[in-house]
Amino acid sequence: MSTQTTQAALIQKVDDYIAAQAKLDLLRFITCGSVDDGKSTLIGRMLYEAQMIFEDQVTSLRSDSKRMGTQGGEIDFALLVDGLAAEREQGITIDVAYRFFNTDRRKFIVADTPGHEQYTRNMVTGASNADVAVILVDASQGVLSQTRRHSFVVSLLGIKHVVLAVNKMDLVGFKQQVFDDLVLDYQKFADKLTFESITAIPLSALLGDNVIERSAHTNWYKGPTLLGYLETVEVRQAQLDHAFRFPVQWVNRPHADFRGFAGTVVAGSASRGDAVRVLPSGEMAHIKDIVLYENNLQQCVADQAVTITLDREVDVSRGDLLVTSDAPCEVSDQFEVTLVWMDQEQGFIGRSYWLKLGSQRVNASITDIKFKYDINNLEEMSAKSLHLNEIGRATLKLDKPIAFEPYANCRAMGAFVLIDRYSHATVSAGMIAFALRRASNVHTQALTVDKAARATMKGHRGKVIWFTGLSGSGKSTLANAAEKALYERGIHTYILDGDNVRQGLNKDLGFTAADRVENIRRIAEVAKLMADAGLVVITAFISPFRSERDMARSLFDAGDFIEVFVDTPLNIAEERDPKGLYKKARRGELPNFTGIDSPYEPPLAAELTVSTGEMTVEECVGLLVKFV
């Protein structure tokens, strides 16, 4: 053969390879199990055997393995996978690491997540995008509480297909009885979960048995090898068969002749000419074109990012949804949800957050926490708040209705995150279970006597003046002086303060953080009713947390909530100490006392800030009455 024909044959071979590779689809899976189960070793082994590790990486791996001395001089595959320096030192996987490999049948993205209970949030993160979960169990240990915990989280995140990877079979002499007993034990527990298939495989990640090559040690096992299973499992059909769902991300309007709606199809498919409904408005139109760069497509399918144009001018903006007209989804503003708490700052009933679902962003407050799970045995336990890594059931109320589906029916339409408005942290992952009522069915009874009518009768609008500041800052003094000044002007007022609220309405509440949140929530709701009735309500509470003051503000129309920050430095307030409380707190007799051992968060944009150290009461009140 001449060199030229060899060259031509080679090019043909490469072209064929590229063409074949281009046709592969993608499987995302998660591995769970603790370090001791050999999870990182298993991933390292798969990468190594799929030849995704380069020579220089193997060299550095050999020297790392020697230095660490974890495998007696042998290659420690786990070191390939455990990335961050801190983790290498502690010998644990803290975060989620993503690994990539491919075979001739599929491309794979592996999310490797930590096993310890304190990293549940990382596991949830890894599971959120996974099609399949590989749950590792140490054959010599059997099903442990952490196996159950991982399975529960995986099931909760809607993963339908799991592999029970029974690892370290070499330690139990590859005995079938051990494997069978363990699988039976697992099945009994998994009956409570929502898996469609469980595939149990006997393995040794360390030695490579049944990872890629069928093991000679397990002749009694007739099922697939781990990779054989991952190469063939079918996972996307349900998403493709679902009704068409398309959240609009971006309105593309480069010139007057083109108005397209850009987004990613999250479920189902649609073709040119199909009738679609815009949610939440409910308007109807037909798909004119499906644009993907220079191509005009006949059809778009789940996971595809396209730009859709419609046959008529309808009002559509980011956050809206295009859905198939014959199977639109529900719209609601109250839900029962599952929350996975992900922040150090715990979640309380009454707290309000930003909720992001698809391209929709709304305000949401937790109206109830029904229970939290003991994630080791799925028992329901009562809870007033959710701590980091806790999973619970709660109800949410939104400030406007959103289009959704239960998470179990359609992941992308029921998955959301909660974001703290001040720290901007992603505090919780959430999954919608069901709507508490259909917002579309609820019509607020139209009252002929409304707030405006009452305002006209009284000659002024109902409002709230919300004082906030440290104990002893002068809130009550100012509130009383303000009420007197307003009364003199013929304005109908009422003061809510500790004396009349703590002894009645809120006498069941203490001073824990959870109770403080609830205390303010009730006060805000009462103030809202009174303001609606036409009163100017004056509240005088420390109300130390921004979240609660903001929640109160969100109940009122713009301009009807006047936040007044009584800005008195701690040393002055403590010097005044009108009720002797600071002295008690300093002696440790009053735990959770604001300013001493509980924080005060000053307002970022109060309507008015008064400094009682520098201004007289009359001056302060003079500034205040201008707002009413």
Place this chain on the structure above:
Amino acid sequence: MPDYALTHLKELEAESIHIIREVAAEFDNPVMLYSIGKDSAVMLHLTMKAFYPGKPPFPLMHVDTTWKFGEMIKFRDTLAERLGIKLLVHINEDGVRQGIGPFTHGSQKHTDIMKTEGLKQGLNKHKFDAVFGGARRDEEKSRAKERVYSFRDQHHRWDPKNQRPELWNIYNSEHNQGESIRVFPISNWTELDVWQYIHMEAIPIVPLYFAKPRPVVKRDGTWIMVDDERMPLKEGEVPEMKMVRFRTLGCYPLTGAVESTATTLPEIIQEMLLTTTSERQGRLIDHDGAGSMEQKKREGYF
């Protein structure tokens, strides 16, 4: 797979386009860092797709260390003009005045001042709140754990212990003034995916990726190209013409060439499949021990 399901490249493409559009929708002042390399080429192509028939609603920025290959600069300027998008070029002028360069000050100091510091200057100057980068998770161990949205404080620092959880395809774009978010839309692409996609979509790339006879000298076991007259030759060192190409592109004195005969994309892909060293080995800055990239990123290196 069902015949109407997406292939992995189509799925990666869609995921990246989704991310790019999210940023455009939620940030006030995004910018795309354009390094002129193959990963940037893919990222830019995806961006053109995301907003077609419109143009991307944000500019490109190139941090020019003044030591890039001449061919890169030529390619950059032609491309920006052809696509009709705004290109900002930032050079650390303080560094230029001090005469900073890899030959006189060493690779580390040069990179610190002209690249890392230059980048911070450029970002501060325009007050960008979102910055696209073409990093991939398969490049390096510490990148395997980075989020798609990577939060940076006011000093552009990354805190690996305090990353925001990132679930489903929901991204948290909230930030205070002065803080910014680095966005990596091609996080989930591998080097092979990048080459395949360039091939499939016929994306133009800098000719330096293809083998050609080029003047090179051997330094520390690596072929360094004599790209211009600023390169000081050691005694007895004579540039020789070798058939070479580059697997990564950066400052020419810091970028090793590999001997190759690959002059077409299929040949490059074939060479890649047979190769036994990982991509970043061509970059001299990664060689100071395990964990060095993580250290650089904490300090603000991209």
